[in-house]
Amino acid sequence: MSQARNNWTVKSILCILVFMGALPTTAKGRLTRQRIVTAALQVVAENGASGASLDEVGARAPASRSQLYHYFDDKNDLLRAVAEATNETVLDAQEELFAGLGTWAGFERWADALVELQRQRGGVGGCPIANLLGQIGERDDDIRGVLGSGFDRWESRIREGLTAMAKSGELQPETDVTWLAGSTLASLQGGLVLAQARRDPEALRRALDGALALIGAYRVR
Structure with a gap:
């Protein structure tokens, strides 16, 4: 795996778009690559x-x-870029919510x-990271690792x-915040799968209510 993919935490569109090979040296090249992704x-x-295709x-x-x-x-190289961009899309969309997770009210929000x-x-839709993992994660270890890093960041x-x-x-x-975080993400992903399979958003509501109840068990009253 390239150094660029190891540096996915850098919040820059230039770094988001580096997956294999060299970073384009011109603004036009960077925009073209971004457009392709x-x-x-x-x-x-x-x-x-x-x-x-x-x-x-x-x-x-x-x-x-x-x-x-x-x-x-090749196509797999492009799909690695898609995997990186999928991670960024899903996680960046939650950035404001993540910033509030230091309180019980923030977790509820x-x-x-x-x-x-x-x-x-x-x-409809489920989790984009999980969807892509199901499609290509088992046949390409590099892409599986990229998508796995998205879950790691989420957790x-x-x-x-x-x-x-x-x-x-x-x-x-x-x-044990490490265990509790892993359990919460697992509940979220399970709820998203059931919501997608059943076209029932309340499946996610029930899963997250269970996760909140577990977190609540550790609250200081």
Whole structure:
């Protein structure tokens, strides 16, 4: 795995778009690469990873076949870029909510916002990271690792919030925040799968209510 993919925590669009090979040295090159990744995200969302063709990506970008191979070694290389961009899209969308996870009220707001999003979508879509993992994670270890890092970052933000609650005295000092964060993310992902399968947003509501109840068991009354 390249050094660029190891540095996914840097909040810069330039670093987000570095997955394999060298970073384009010109603004035009960086914009072209970004445009290709954006087009690939759309094509994969509509057709799935296996049904996403380079020709369709190039037509939508628009970019020539030579430009595609200038910025990406092959289709798998482009899909790694899609995996990185998917992580960023999902996590950046929650950034404001993550910032409030240092309080019980912040956890409730985070859970309510995720449920409301599923209600607006009618349970359609699920978790984009998990969806992509199911499509290509088992056949490409590099892409699986990229998507796994997205879950690691997600869990880390939850853990940071729980740690802040423990430090402020809102949670019992002996609370195992690492275990609790992992359990919370697992509940979230399970709820998203059931909501997607059943087209029932309340499946996520029940899963997150269970996660909140578990966190609540460690609150200082």
